[in-house]
Amino acid sequence: MAKHERREQPAKLQPPMAPMIDVVFQLIIFFMLIPNQQAGEGYLTTNLPNTSGPVAGKPQIDVQRIKIELELPDNDNKGVNIVLNDNQVFGSNFGGLLAALQGLKARGLPADHPVLISPWMGTRHKWVVRAFDMAVMARFTNIHFGVPYD
Amino acid sequence: MARKKRRGVGTGAVSMNMTPMIDIVFQLIIFFILTSQFQQLEIEQVVLPMSIAAEPKDPFQYRNVIINVVKPDNPEVIVMGQRMDYRVIEGDNELSAYLKERKASTLEGGEKLNVILRADEMICYEVVASVMLAAGRAEIQGWWITTDIEEPEDLLD
Numbered sequence: 001m002a003k004h005e006r007r008e009q010p011a012k013l014q015p016p017m018a019p020m021i022d023v024v025f026q027l028i029i030f031f032m033l034i035p036n037q038q039a040g041e042g043y044l045t046t047n048l049p050n051t052s053g054p055v056a057g058k059p060q061i062d063v064q065r066i067k068i069e070l071e072l073p074d075n076d077n078k079g080v081n082i083v084l085n086d087n088q089v090f091g092s093n094f095g096g097l098l099a100a101l102q103g104l105k106a107r108g109l110p111a112d113h114p115v116l117i118s119p120w121m122g123t124r125h126k127w128v129v130r131a132f133d134m135a136v137m138a139r140f141t142n143i144h145f146g147v148p149y150d
Numbered sequence: 151m152a153r154k155k156r157r158g159v160g161t162g163a164v165s166m167n168m169t170p171m172i173d174i175v176f177q178l179i180i181f182f183i184l185t186s187q188f189q190q191l192e193i194e195q196v197v198l199p200m201s202i203a204a205e206p207k208d209p210f211q212y213r214n215v216i217i218n219v220v221k222p223d224n225p226e227v228i229v230m231g232q233r234m235d236y237r238v239i240e241g242d243n244e245l246s247a248y249l250k251e252r253k254a255s256t257l258e259g260g261e262k263l264n265v266i267l268r269a270d271e272m273i274c275y276e277v278v279a280s281v282m283l284a285a286g287r288a289e290i291q292g293w294w295i296t297t298d299i300e301e302p303e304d305l306l307d
Contacts, residue, residue, distance in 0.1 A: 017168045024175045031182035042204025042299040119275040126199035126271035136203035
């Protein structure tokens with residue numbers, strides 16, 4: 001009795017897809033999160049003065065403005081010496097500057113009263129940002145930076 | 151004669167065709183790899199100053215030029231991976247000429263251009279002022295300063 005030949009069917013290869021899908025979705029989530037790694041950063045938004053036109057570069061003299069001068073201390077080019085309105089000296093005490101600014105605000109100055117931050121050219125950027133912070137914390141909104149002119 | 155029991159249609163395992171799904175997923179991976187690389191090209195590693203008034207924003211919602219100021223001991227201004235001359239001269243320097251060009255091309259699209267400054271915290275104000283002057287020459291008024299966000303009690307220590 002002839003035996004029927006059994007046809008052997010080729011083995012079907014089926015790689016396990018579920019772990020592969022898991023890994024691929026992990027990679028997607030990873031790359032989606034990468035652009036957000038600067039999430040701890042923030043921005044101070046200001047507007048630059050218009051430096052074109054006939055008044056470009058001229059100092060704007062406003063005797064009513066609050067002036068925060070950031071000087072370099074003697075023998076320390078990384079530190080700061082804060083001088084408010086040419087007569088109050090705070091050293092590197094930004095808390096004192098804040099208290100003084102809050103005192104000025106409490107006397108009834110409006111929020112848009114001009115505040116000029118006038119750093120020396122060698123003053124470090126972080127002190128300029130901190131002085132800006134103090135003015136914002138004291139609720140002033142019209143804050144300018146002094147820029148040298150020829 | 152006993153009938154062979156037919157195997158019903160419902161008893162087989164249901165399998166999805168995974169090949170198109172894998173194709174789409176790999177397309178997405180490649181897309182996210184490329185976009186993250188383009189974003190990081192504009193940004194240099196700096197130690198940012200701390201600020202409590204700073205607000206987290208998504209800068210990529212706007213048309214921006216990111217100006218990196220690095221190396222406090224020998225300051226360099228880097229835009230899109232390229233060093234630029236920022237020194238104040240009579241007329242336009244390399245930075246202000248570049249900003250004017252970017253502003254012109256942005257205006258053609260009817261949009262406004264912002265300058266985002268990423269300066270190391272120990273950079274001297276002289277360099278920052280030079281960059282501000284270059285932006286002013288290009289008549290760009292939107293000016294963002296990048297900082298790390300910090301709590302008020304930490305700043306006043």
